[in-house]
Amino acid sequence: xxDAAPAQTDAELAHLARVVREGVGRLNWRMRAxxxxxxxxxxxxxxxxxxxxxxxxxxxxxxxxxxxxxxxLTRILATLTERGLVSxxxxxxxxxxxxxxxxxxxxxxxxxxxxxxxxxLAGALERALTPTERQLLALAAELLVRVxxx
Numbered sequence: 001x002x003d004a005a006p007a008q009t010d011a012e013l014a015h016l017a018r019v020v021r022e023g024v025g026r027l028n029w030r031m032r033a034x035x036x037x038x039x040x041x042x043x044x045x046x047x048x049x050x051x052x053x054x055x056x057x058x059x060x061x062x063x064x065x066x067x068x069x070x071x072x073l074t075r076i077l078a079t080l081t082e083r084g085l086v087s088x089x090x091x092x093x094x095x096x097x098x099x100x101x102x103x104x105x106x107x108x109x110x111x112x113x114x115x116x117x118x119x120x121l122a123g124a125l126e127r128a129l130t131p132t133e134r135q136l137l138a139l140a141a142e143l144l145v146r147v148x149x150x
Contacts, residue, residue, distance in 0.1 A: 047076055
């Protein structure tokens with residue numbers, strides 16, 4: 001069944017896109033501003049998150065999935081390996097390749113970072129929004145995930 005809502009114009013969609021981009025960007029900036037000085041950078045967080053969500057990857061797969069230049073990923077993986085946050089093992093199917101996986105220490109670092117950000121965000125949501133607004137935001141959050149995955 002077709003959606004009963006009237007179609008949005010190009011101008012309305014452009015405005016919506018701008019407002020969503022600005023809101024997500026400002027929230028992202030604020031959450032980073034709330035971090036302590038030792039928090040991992042965005043590319044490191046992206047790599048660790050990918051490994052938790054999707055499991056073991058080759059460096060090439062990680063670079064493609066996270067849209068990171070291979071040279072940058074090489075530096076990130078060297079740092080993560082040195083800190084014991086990821087492991088690097090030879091690929092049994094192809095000895096020329098390596099498999100990258102997150103270690104328990106890497107999981108701990110990512111959980112601590114995300115936990116502290118989520119605690120800050122939960123407090124901000126409670127202070128700034130009514131219960132009804134929080135319900136609307138829950139729906140909007142699901143929609144943002146769907147848009148991101150499209």
